[in-house]
Amino acid sequence: MSRADEEEARYPCPADGSKLYGWTAAHDPIDRDERIVLDRCETCGLAVTRAVTPPDVDAELDPLIRRLPDGSLELTAPNRRSFSGGIGGAQWAGLEPDRRRLHLNPESARLLLARRGLEVSEVSTGFTAEGRRLMVQTFLNAFTFRDNFLANARAGRIEAGTGGGRWIYRLDWLVSALVYGPAALFGVPLEAVGAAFGRGGVMVVRAVDARTGSIDV
Ligand SMILES: [Zn+2]
Numbered sequence: 001m002s003r004a005d006e007e008e009a010r011y012p013c014p015a016d017g018s019k020l021y022g023w024t025a026a027h028d029p030i031d032r033d034e035r036i037v038l039d040r041c042e043t044c045g046l047a048v049t050r051a052v053t054p055p056d057v058d059a060e061l062d063p064l065i066r067r068l069p070d071g072s073l074e075l076t077a078p079n080r081r082s083f084s085g086g087i088g089g090a091q092w093a094g095l096e097p098d099r100r101r102l103h104l105n106p107e108s109a110r111l112l113l114a115r116r117g118l119e120v121s122e123v124s125t126g127f128t129a130e131g132r133r134l135m136v137q138t139f140l141n142a143f144t145f146r147d148n149f150l151a152n153a154r155a156g157r158i159e160a161g162t163g164g165g166r167w168i169y170r171l172d173w174l175v176s177a178l179v180y181g182p183a184a185l186f187g188v189p190l191e192a193v194g195a196a197f198g199r200g201g202v203m204v205v206r207a208v209d210a211r212t213g214s215i216d217v
Pocket residue numbers: 013014015016017018041042043044045046108
């Protein structure tokens with residue numbers, strides 16, 4: 001990514017037009033030699049992976065949205081305003097700055113959908129398998145060299161490499177295996193509580209057309 005030394009992004013928050021301030025510069029989960037800068041909007045809480053150009057909001061949101069038979073629309077995404085998001089901060093497993101530019105919370109999702117003429121009718125955060133995975137992986141991120149190591153290694157996005165890289169790869173597997181049990185023992189009940197209080201790791205945002213109540217937009 002670019003301009004890691006600047007305090008602000010060169011484009012505004014796509015949800016509300018506020019300034020995006022530099023939040024964290026993390027190691028790239030795939031390539032530890034690279035660093036990725038995330039900016040954050042202090043108004044709506046949207047976190048945005050920094051790049052030269054502004055994020056393509058439609059290209060990022062469309063895969064998250066599905067239309068329901070009753071005419072409403074549903075957006076499902078990791079919830080930055082979750083227990084795991086609060087615990088993890090810049091090391092939250094829901095942050096995948098190498099794969100996505102936009103990291104949402106309910107407020108930023110509401111504003112982005114409003115720009116499409118959609119009105120949010122309900123936000124829910126259930127006790128889901130993905131929410132539990134995010135919580136456990138967030139704990140693991142405190143111990144491994146690379147964030148989100150398990151998910152990336154299982155998906156084949158990280159390979160063993162050579163030399164020192166191979167040892168780090170082995171160590172990340174070993175640490176993940178050792179810490180997984182305690183992390184799940186502690187994290188899963190915590191995620192259950194978070195989900196019950198609207199702070200689950202995954203949010204489902206229901207929306208309808210702001211004028212007609214249907215989604216014909
Ligand atoms: Zn914003």
